[in-house]
Amino acid sequence: MAIDPERQSDPTRFGTEAFYASIGRAFVAMCAFVPVLFLIEYFDRLSGHRLDQEGGIRPHHVDGLDGIVFAPFLHVSFDHVLANSIPLILLGTFVLAAGAGRFWLTTVFIAIVAGVGVWFTGAGNSVVVGASGVIFGYLGVILMRGVVERSWWHIAVGLLIGLLYGWQLTGVLPGDPEISWQGHLFGFVGGLVAAILFRRRRPRNSRPVNSDDTLSLGPDLS
Template identity: 65%
Template sequence: MTWRGGPTEGDPHRFGTEAFYASLGRAFVAMCAVVPILFLIEALDVGLHANLDLAAGIIPHRLQGLDGVFFSPFLHADFNHLYSNSVPLILLGTFVLAAGTRRFLWSTLIIILVSGLGVWFTGSPNSVVVGASGVIFGYLGILLTRGVVERSWWNVAVVLLVGLLYGWQLLGILPTDERISWQGHLFGLLGGVVAAILFRRRKAELTTPPASDSTITLP
């Protein structure tokens, strides 16, 4: 008996398939393209003497700072702040985006809302909060939850890798440094957990392979 073309070759969610690696590669390129945009925004902010942060950052408990929920993830306090966020944003974002563009966009929106509103309701009223850290913690929450909810061994492997590289950042959800918005980290993580559950792959998706043109020849 000869067999050509496995039934899961076109499944981008199944580890080891060509579609999986192609999806991962496209996601990596896309996330790498996002970072230069953030640097351009930061350069503009520097040129405006940080007025962009003041105008579009989250100001807790104030209505004029509520629109910062949507804008603050694209702003940073300075270039060092942006540098520290760039690598984890690319790494974690790549694995989240590889699972599908629509899931990625909706998940990111939920993370931004949960993290931003959490900061607005619970943050210090005398602060201006900016940065992509909430989104980064949200992506971490997605990957941590996805490995369990979807029972995917490669997602579990990603979780272990993320844990080794950035598990220490989970300390950021604790109020250990008044200069750091731990609320954004905590609510971002929770937003990621919610997004992973809402947009999880259903049981049928996990067990039913996609149709293919595989050929089986019997002697």
């Protein structure tokens, strides 16, 4: 039984060397990004949390709209950054592994949807910061990508991370006043939509498989 070289070189196909290589590169990239968040929080503390006040989302205030861009990079404390770091690395790795172009489009879309949702529905006297909305968006991307791209491993990864870090990924409904459930909810919805908008396009016409064609070693789980 021969191995199709084209399939083995597909980084989106589960189980191939290219797939594991793309996961590894994405993991390193996400690990390298997290220290940037800690560095930003360090400068925020030096400024007396002025960065949070000026760069956070201020719902219903026009001068708080720029927070849609800056808020995902800001946090209220080092503990806040730490709590977001592990799910951000894990979820971000699997989103980034599907391709840098799709990753950036997806991330920007999620940040905008989450930020606009917070601006319209958040409490007017609050300032919202944190990467939680993007994290929930990545969770939505992975789960929905499993459906629209028929990728069972995406669904499995999303459910596993949700179970492992469910205590950190709570708050999509009103509850703790210190948690922006709006950002979580709209981020998750943005991720679901992004998975559909930026899904992997498959060829419309598939070549029929004959008995003489090269066979793959497993089911198509990409």
